[in-house]
Amino acid sequence: MSATVGLTVTHRRYVPHAHAHYGGSLVDGAYTLGLFGDVATEVSIVGDGDEGLLAGYTEVRFLGPVQAGDVLEASCEVVRVGTRSRTLRCWADVVARAQPDRGPSAAAVLAEPLRVVEATATLVVPLGPATERE
Secondary structure, X not given: OOOOOOOEEEEEEEOOHHHEEEHHHEEOHHHHHHHHHHXXXXXXXXXXXXXXXXXXXXXXXXXXXXXXXXXXXXXXXXXXXXXXXXXXXXXXXXXXXXXXXXXXXOEEEEEXXXXXXXXXXXXXXXXXXXXXXX
């Protein structure tokens, strides 16, 4: 078993109000990077049969705000496969957002997802039966 280019995994997560650290119910960028770590772990499990290790990011771009009450969709796609490393293209979109101006629990699905973070990451898997054949 070895990951293949194009393998994509997506997770959806509600952003709880407990994660808001800043005015306007803003959530720090590390929250989304944590989601990328979870998605990358599943990419490694599906592609290589091991949890692997997200070794680092070569690029991270914060494109828009993440707020408490958002529903985030975080995805990672394998864009390069090496002997032990995989390069991942990661992105996160807000697909639903709280609407506190309509009421304390009001929310709506967005007509179009809002891209809020993009990143390029390196995932490393241990040398084992799957990677020894590469």
